[in-house]
Amino acid sequence: MTPMYQGRPSRLFRNLNAKIASIPMILTALVIFVGGTAWTVFYSFTNSKLLPRASFVGLEQYERLWATPRWLTAVENIAIYGVCTLVFSLVIGFLLAALMDQKIRFENTFRTIFLYPFALSFIVTGLAWQWILNPNFGIQQVVRNLGWTSFTFDPLYDADIVIYGILIAGLWQGTGLIMCLMLAGLRGIDADIWKAARVDGIPTWKTYVFIVIPMMRPVLVTTLVIIASGIVKVYDLVVAQTSGGPGIASEVPAKYVYNYMFLAQNLGQGFAASTMMLLSVVIVVVPWAYLEFGGKRRHG
Amino acid sequence: MRYRLTTAAFAAGVVFGAVGSASATDLEVTHWWTSGGEAAAVAELAKAFDATGNKWIDGAIAGSGDIARPIMISRITGGDPMGATQFNHGRQAEELVQAGLMRDFTELAEKEGWTKFIHPKSLLDGCTLDGKIYCVPVNIHSQQWLWLSNKAFADAGVAVPKNWDEFVAAAPALEKAGVVPLAIGQQPWQTTLAFQVILVALAGPETFQKVFGDKDATLAAGAEMAKVFAAADQARNMSAKSNVQEWNQATSLVINGKAGGQIMGDWAQGEFQVAGQVAGKDYTCLPGLGVNEIISTGGDAFYFPKQTDPEKAKAQEALASVMLSPATQVAFNLKKGSLPVRGDVDLNAANDCMKKGLEILAKGNIIPAPDQLMSADGVTQVNDLFVEFFANKELSAADAQKRFAEIIAAAD
Numbered sequence: 183m184t185p186m187y188q189g190r191p192s193r194l195f196r197n198l199n200a201k202i203a204s205i206p207m208i209l210t211a212l213v214i215f216v217g218g219t220a221w222t223v224f225y226s227f228t229n230s231k232l233l234p235r236a237s238f239v240g241l242e243q244y245e246r247l248w249a250t251p252r253w254l255t256a257v258e259n260i261a262i263y264g265v266c267t268l269v270f271s272l273v274i275g276f277l278l279a280a281l282m283d284q285k286i287r288f289e290n291t292f293r294t295i296f297l298y299p300f301a302l303s304f305i306v307t308g309l310a311w312q313w314i315l316n317p318n319f320g321i322q323q324v325v326r327n328l329g330w331t332s333f334t335f336d337p338l339y340d341a342d343i344v345i346y347g348i349l350i351a352g353l354w355q356g357t358g359l360i361m362c363l364m365l366a367g368l369r370g371i372d373a374d375i376w377k378a379a380r381v382d383g384i385p386t387w388k389t390y391v392f393i394v395i396p397m398m399r400p401v402l403v404t405t406l407v408i409i410a411s412g413i414v415k416v417y418d419l420v421v422a423q424t425s426g427g428p429g430i431a432s433e434v435p436a437k438y439v440y441n442y443m444f445l446a447q448n449l450g451q452g453f454a455a456s457t458m459m460l461l462s463v464v465i466v467v468v469p470w471a472y473l474e475f476g477g478k479r480r481h482g
Numbered sequence: 483m484r485y486r487l488t489t490a491a492f493a494a495g496v497v498f499g500a501v502g503s504a505s506a507t508d509l510e511v512t513h514w515w516t517s518g519g520e521a522a523a524v525a526e527l528a529k530a531f532d533a534t535g536n537k538w539i540d541g542a543i544a545g546s547g548d549i550a551r552p553i554m555i556s557r558i559t560g561g562d563p564m565g566a567t568q569f570n571h572g573r574q575a576e577e578l579v580q581a582g583l584m585r586d587f588t589e590l591a592e593k594e595g596w597t598k599f600i601h602p603k604s605l606l607d608g609c610t611l612d613g614k615i616y617c618v619p620v621n622i623h624s625q626q627w628l629w630l631s632n633k634a635f636a637d638a639g640v641a642v643p644k645n646w647d648e649f650v651a652a653a654p655a656l657e658k659a660g661v662v663p664l665a666i667g668q669q670p671w672q673t674t675l676a677f678q679v680i681l682v683a684l685a686g687p688e689t690f691q692k693v694f695g696d697k698d699a700t701l702a703a704g705a706e707m708a709k710v711f712a713a714a715d716q717a718r719n720m721s722a723k724s725n726v727q728e729w730n731q732a733t734s735l736v737i738n739g740k741a742g743g744q745i746m747g748d749w750a751q752g753e754f755q756v757a758g759q760v761a762g763k764d765y766t767c768l769p770g771l772g773v774n775e776i777i778s779t780g781g782d783a784f785y786f787p788k789q790t791d792p793e794k795a796k797a798q799e800a801l802a803s804v805m806l807s808p809a810t811q812v813a814f815n816l817k818k819g820s821l822p823v824r825g826d827v828d829l830n831a832a833n834d835c836m837k838k839g840l841e842i843l844a845k846g847n848i849i850p851a852p853d854q855l856m857s858a859d860g861v862t863q864v865n866d867l868f869v870e871f872f873a874n875k876e877l878s879a880a881d882a883q884k885r886f887a888e889i890i891a892a893a894d
Binding site for chain 2: 231232233246250251252317318339341425426427428429430431441442444445446447448451
């Protein structure tokens with residue numbers, strides 16, 4: 183017999199201590215994140231200059247934004263940078279992790295070497311790569327000194343490929359972390375699965391592609407979120423490497439937002455641009471969250 | 483033992499702290515003057531202020547004004563105002579003044595008669611809003627200078643040009659000798675500066691005033707400005723090989739004779755002086771590109787955010803009047819390489835180029851600086867256009883002019 187209660191205690195008061203303890207965080211999230219976001223979106227419809235002013239101009243800031251060549255360049259750059267970062271850091275990160283997983287010698291040493299760049303800030307990374315890619319001091323000059331005098335490699339000074347110069351630095355800095363996450367995922371796969379696959383005579387690469395990678399889904403999702411948030415907020419790397427140059431060829435949205443909010447003293451324009459950045463994040467995150475969490479509830 | 487040491491250090495700190503607060507009023511002054519010559523000039527201001535019995539707390543912010551200004555503004559709007567802060571006079575602090583965050587200095591100005599000795603008048607106009615004075619101009623910097631390397635022209639076997647057209651004509655010879663004809667740093671403000679200087683020199687001050695002051699978009703799209711854009715196109719071709727970022731790197735190309743010339747403000751002079759070069763012998767300066775001898779009168783000014791502490795307010799007044807005193811003006815501007823804001827002081831120690839500037843100033847051939855005419859929003863958009871124009875050969879002069887006219891039409 184199950185004991186009968188005088189009516190179930192309300193769900194609200196279950197784990198009361200834990201709920202009270204999390205109030206500060208809930209408030210922070212609501213006031214700072216949600217409140218700040220709403221405030222920004224609200225003022226993006228005004229013509230605020232240096233100080234926020236509630237005088238509405240409708241969609242004027244957005245019309246101006248999408249007619250500005252610098253913003254269009256920035257959007258194009260973040261698209262190229264984003265797609266390439268996503269693909270290359272996942273592929274390279276996974277390959278490095280798979281190689282590490284072959285029970286090699288000195289694994290610790292290699293892991294440290296690959297993860298080391300991640301300990302540097304984007305500013306330091308950017309400055310280092312600015313020197314490495316500088317045609318007068320870096321790779322180009324070294325190769326020329328070796329005797330190949332017509333060798334040209336100056337991505338940061340060529341408007342058409344400058345974003346790839348930034349991409350190289352970004353990958354160098356971030357791939358080590360992705361490798362570590364992937365390696366952790368690989369180590370989480372039960373050794374019995376490998377044994378079973380070997381008994382069935384499945385080649386190693388097939389085991390990776392068809393068995394191991396699907397099993398690593400949670401790790402892949404985490405990795406994806408980490409990479410994606412890094413892409414949207416890329417700013418310091420560009421500032422350190424090219425400060426948007428040559429011309430406006432390597433501008434990114436975050437830099438546009440900062441420049442128009444503080445340098446041009448035009449808050450309305452900066453808010454409009456940051457609202458567009460938010461919108462792009464929402465478009466990516468909402469369907470994913472729906473699939474991820476909506477799916478779980480069905481199974482659970 | 484360790485505990486005792488900490489206690490001792492703590493006690494010492496308390497004692498020193500007490501001594502510090504017991505002395506005269508501390509006033510924090512923020513600015514972005516951090517290079518060698520600039521720091522020396524600031525030290526003159528600090529010395530003069532300390533002599534009044536107060537104490538100058540230096541709040542230098544490294545980097546350029548573009549980095550420092552957002553920090554200063556957020557401190558003032560965030561309720562943590564400093565005692566005084568540098569801005570370029572003009573419209574950078576306009577909204578802060580409108581919001582009532584800056585102190586009104588009209589009373590002091592009337593008592594000391596600022597309107598009588600500050601020359602040219604436009605400097606004080608930049609500080610004035612609705613008939614009230616909100617800032618103290620401390621120097622005049624002009625942009626309209628072409629700096630030429632005598633060595634580069636000697637190497638190329640051509641005479642040092644006397645104006646812009648001769649300079650353009652000499653460009654092929656310079657290139658043949660392996661010299662970059664025109665050095666321009668890739669930062670946005672430098673490319674805009676080059677364009678504005680060309681505009682004033684070739685189209686004259688009236689056109690400049692109408693375009694940047696009255697926002698005359700029809701004129702900006704017209705034939706007169708097309709000539710300016712054509713010249714800017716030439717400048718773009720001449721500077722194609724200058725792969726430098728900072729203005730002083732570009733200046734050092736000129737100093738070493740690796741570049742023929744640079745269009746830059748009079749602050750470039752400090753670099754020539756540090757390198758031990760002599761005006762007329764090692765380098766040549768052409769105000770207004772040698773065509774229209776006109777200089778703009780932008781510069782630096784100090785603003786005083788409102789303070790609640792009456793002691794601090796008194797110190798602010800002392801600082802304002804000491805900044806304008808003749809002795810401080812001479813000492814500060816000689817170190818800074820800029821011109822004094824007073825028409826009645828003597829600058830015997832000035833070099834040839836500075837004297838040329840003073841002469842033009844005395845003749846009254848002056849125009850206001852773009853910062854005084856246009857809001858920061860408009861200036862940033864113009865900067866964006868020209869940094870793209872100088873880096874992107876595919877953007878034709880005609881297209882750039884069209885976009886320029888659009889920006890002017892929308893600017894305030």
